[in-house]
Amino acid sequence: MRSRTSLRRTGVALLSAAALAALPVVGGAGLTGSAGAVAAEQRGDAWQGGWATSPQAPTAPFGPNWSQQGFDNHTVRQVVRVSTGGTKARIELSNRYGSTPLRITGATVARTDKGAAVQKGSVRQLSFGKGRSVTIPADGKVTSDGVPFKVKALESVTVTLYLAAPTGPATFHTFSAATSYRAQGDHRSDRDGAAFKETSDSWYYLTGVEVTGGKSARRDGVVTFGDSITDGVGSSLNTNNRYPDELAERFAATGHPRSVLNHGIGGNQVTNDTTWAGEKGIARFKKDVLTEPGVRTVIVLEGINDIGGSGPSFPGGPTPEVSVSQLIEGHRSLIRQAHAKGIKAVGATLTPIKGSFYDDAQKVNEAKRDAVNHWIRTSGEYDAVVDLDRALADPSDQDRMATAYDSGDHLHPSDAGYRVMAEAVDLDAL
Template sequence: MRYTQKKTSLLWLLAFALGCTAGVAQAEDRWIGTWAASPVSVKNETALGSAPMTIRQTVHISQGGETLRLSLTNEFGTEPLTISAASVGFFASGDTIVDGSAHPVTFSGSPSITIAPGQFVTSDNIKINLPIFSDLSISLEVPAQTITTLTEHPLASQSAYLVPGDHGTVVNLPEPKEIRNWIFIKNLLVPATNKRTAAIVTFGDSITDGARMSLNSNHRWPDLLAARLTTNKKTKYLSIINEGISGNRILHDTAGPKALDRFDRDVLSAPGVKYLVILESINDIGRTYFARPGTQPGEEAVTAQQIIDGLKTLVDRAHAKQIKVYGATLTPYEGAAYFSAEGEKDRQTVNAWIRTSKVFDGVIDFDKIVRDSAAPSKFAKKADSGDHLHPGDVGYQMMADGIDLRLFQ
């Protein structure tokens, strides 16, 4: 009897140890996005492809680790895209990287990669010690080739640099040209550190993308939310994947594919996604009453109910993947170029539905956070960037500070 009990205890301890080991392995084998930029199709009006060139682009990650993967994209390209070499280093200033920090990137063991039109690729593991909130400079050496269409994220509010020749690992680029787009880079991944590690996708338009923030400040509300998350022991393992596109709409293609079409790519396929914040449709409302260039008034008109139906479709699709969804109310826009009284009625209708419908798992009331209490169709003066559509740095901070972190616990 004693032998049986001892044997049973040993077997139980062995099973427990194996279970713990499996749990650790499972965490290490799971990857999450620590940075992303939603790509769109842009006609190539740069010198890329005309001769060998280097692009150096800086990104601000949300979670760190000891290993990194880089995804490059040719999703909107019409020809195969060749990258002859890639490296990741620590940003120092401008086009300068920290001396000795450049880490080579390989793809199936090769330093070069050719990406088919419509595809993206993810690198081999890059061994690099990454503190949280690291600023990384990604250098791509692009050989001479035909590039008709760029797959890029425009209006990044972040300086990037182009220079002729192959200079990916040099500390300072020789006489670079500054641009403000992210080109060919899709996302960065790090391993999950434990079972609580997961990603929050912030999905929306220019307000999520950080339009009108101070250049190179990383003052987007998702960046600022990421900083707050790390101060809370229950949320410190969460990363932010920013999938905002300036000018984007729910129901019509404008700047990039409409939200309904890009949702699978940018949300449902996001590595490690557990939570989703949706802030979108102000461009649907604005463009209903104010035609964008190349269209006629009313050509892309939508109703408040159609916007609501579109939002509900997004929520249903996320819930089908067990993703918690938080609806963010639309911020004020009186004084913006495409403001109208009719559009303001639609904004109020959509916001009332977001607040009361119970479709979402929770509500983030950005409207209430940044509006002028005496004139609620306008931004509070301190929150306004000056164009009356986008927050400024203070407004973005107010948005991030107004989010209840218990939503992500």
């Protein structure tokens, strides 16, 4: 990774190794500040994102999940790993794509044991404005009150939601690479996981876990923004081997953990909305990235679905064709949005596609990918560049992902590939 100044000078990119006062329930414009939050900033115990994901509209393009039917007298238990630790925790819940108000009857946070079980004595009841229940309006979100909860960087926590009343279709995140659990009735305080008979590989309503009181009470958070390759498609289930997870591990290994937040959505595009893969990147960037606390840097890896989505292999049907100039202008919009909030924008080159379902016989998609990557590497418009294309490429065929890094579909990396992606990021440049 090189700085923007260095890129402009050389014209080439270098390959180199996410009980304070609760914020109110709000609509789609995002969370608003509060006097308590300002006071927290001044005391140096500001909230940091420990874990995050981007919400999506209910859909089931790859098989059944719980989003379209929703929940009725169900307890949903979800396991996530935080990138940085603290002494207090709170959660964020989203009803962005709900058509009616969502009633959360109760919620808890605990330290994870095995499967759906939690560690003895670790369950903490969560409150929302001092009440145990909360109603989130359609297109709204809510942050719980902070609760004393000591958690270390890279530790897994379990968030449990009890949904007593029918919810209708649920805001969720399709690809979690993690198992979520469901039980009939109220089991929010259960220590063992015996009641949780059903499982899903998606997340529901939960979009953030924030921490405060740790070593990382400063504005140095990193958001990784993109599509399935940021989301971690192709990584092993329940192993936290997505590239943002590996990046968080690199920070932790230095003795200075940092907030590393994953806002990838499988299938997402920069310029086109889709029925199953989220709003276009230039629209959701404001909602997903710019509302996160303590963010200093965003790494953008997105555009391959804009290039390949107009073909017959794109799930849900083709999307409008996107030219190189349109895709570059979309990236420029992301850069402008980041800079307007004082956030450093790092551009990641689009990774190899040869042999994948995006590899067309006429090599039109490859030509577009090469052109976009040339712009990312040489334009100097991003503040820095990480060359993930070259990190993953087969040395004997630069258009193809190296076999050792390929999950098998020649598009999504394996666990080893995601590790190499994280190693390509220059930590000092962040």
